[in-house]
Amino acid sequence: MNSEQLRQALRLYLVMGSSNCAGADPYAVLEAAIEGGITMFQFREKGAGALQGQARLELGARLRRLCAQRGVPFIVNDDERLALELEADGIHIGQEDAPAAAMRRRLPGMIVGVSAHDLLEAESALAAGADYLGVGPQYATRTKLDAREVQGPAVIARMRAGGIRLPLVGIGGIDAANAPAVIRAGADGVAVVSAISQARSPKQAAAELLNTIKSIGRNS
Numbered sequence: 001m002n003s004e005q006l007r008q009a010l011r012l013y014l015v016m017g018s019s020n021c022a023g024a025d026p027y028a029v030l031e032a033a034i035e036g037g038i039t040m041f042q043f044r045e046k047g048a049g050a051l052q053g054q055a056r057l058e059l060g061a062r063l064r065r066l067c068a069q070r071g072v073p074f075i076v077n078d079d080e081r082l083a084l085e086l087e088a089d090g091i092h093i094g095q096e097d098a099p100a101a102a103m104r105r106r107l108p109g110m111i112v113g114v115s116a117h118d119l120l121e122a123e124s125a126l127a128a129g130a131d132y133l134g135v136g137p138q139y140a141t142r143t144k145l146d147a148r149e150v151q152g153p154a155v156i157a158r159m160r161a162g163g164i165r166l167p168l169v170g171i172g173g174i175d176a177a178n179a180p181a182v183i184r185a186g187a188d189g190v191a192v193v194s195a196i197s198q199a200r201s202p203k204q205a206a207a208e209l210l211n212t213i214k215s216i217g218r219n220s
């Protein structure tokens with residue numbers, strides 16, 4: 001996937017694990033979200049109540065197959081071994097995870113996404129060979145209890161003004177109402193958990209977010 005294709009894939013990025021689905025079946029939630037138009041998926045089986053071991057692997061394999069059937073890139077959060085086992089399209093790592101340069105070397109051909117909270121981290125991720133950045137939390141989030149301070153879209157504008165041209169998504173507390181500010185600040189797309197996975201209709205929520213993003217267009 002070239003950088004322009006990756007920008008397109010990042011437009012509406014669903015990040016989700018079984019504990020984010022308010023009791024609903026994660027397979028059904030992902031299927032509905034794909035019907036609504038999500039363009040990328042990250043398997044993030046993390047936090048209280050998350051599946052472990054074989055159950056985690058089995059759910060990951062089912063979600064991976066669904067993404068492959070529907071042509072949606074499948075990314076694994078944090079776990080290099082799981083990414084290899086599931087033949088993922090990529091991995092997403094944060095500042096507290098394995099170094100991006102090592103992932104780049106050890107997972108040839110995979111997309112490597114890196115979390116960045118400021119211009120310095122964005123520059124380091126770029127130097128380490130990151131393919132895209134996840135920047136947040138943009139707004140208050142109840143999904144990630146150890147999230148850093150809320151940054152607001154201004155952090156994305158600062159990265160763009162500082163010369164960061166990498167494909168980039170905002171994450172954290174994003175919904176259809178505030179997504180336009182994130183895109184206008186220079187993001188290629190938005191990454192969301194609860195706005196889709198906990199919506200009454202994940203399909204409708206995804207479709208509404210995608211329409212909103214399309215109506216703004218890209219700025220970077």
Ligand SMILES: Cc1ncc(COP(=O)(O)OP(=O)(O)O)c(N)n1
Pocket residue numbers: 013015042044046077078092093094095096097113114115133134135136144169171191
């Ligand atoms: C697209 C995207 N951006 C940021 C993150 C957060 O990653 P990280 O900081 O490693 O935190 P955890 O998700 O691992 O708790 C992400 N997962 N995806």
Ligand SMILES: Cc1ncsc1CCOP(=O)(O)O
Pocket residue numbers: 015136137140141142143144147171172173174191192193194195
């Ligand atoms: C994984 C992650 N990284 C920064 S905020 C966040 C959680 C975003 O979840 P939500 O979209 O429900 O606020």
Ligand SMILES: [Mg+2]
Pocket residue numbers: 077078092093094097
């Ligand atoms: Mg992580």
